Amino acid sequence: MKLSKLMHIGSVAAGLTGVVTFVFTIIGSADNLVFGITKVDALLCSGILLLIAIWLAIGTIHHIILERHGEIL
Numbered sequence: 001m002k003l004s005k006l007m008h009i010g011s012v013a014a015g016l017t018g019v020v021t022f023v024f025t026i027i028g029s030a031d032n033l034v035f036g037i038t039k040v041d042a043l044l045c046s047g048i049l050l051l052i053a054i055w056l057a058i059g060t061i062h063h064i065i066l067e068r069h070g071e072i073l
Contacts, residue, residue: 003072004063011056018049 021035025042028034034042066072 002067004060004067007056007060007063011053011060014049014056015053018046018053021046021049 021042025034025039025046028039028042032039037045063072
């Protein structure tokens with residue numbers, strides 16, 4: 001399996017995890033706890049996961065372009 005495919009899988013996994021965490025945080029219980037941590041911490045974690053997903057997606061696009069030009073195996 002090519003590295004770009006693994007990077008894409010990681011990007012999708014991080015993005016989905018971030019979205020699921022965000023949704024559970026927003027519609028979660030009223031006691032300000034989600035997954036055993038506060039809602040603010042859960043929102044920060046979901047934001048970081050989404051940033052990681054974006055970063056991996058940009059890296060994947062760059063890697064695919066390099067593969068097409070034959071600069072990376």
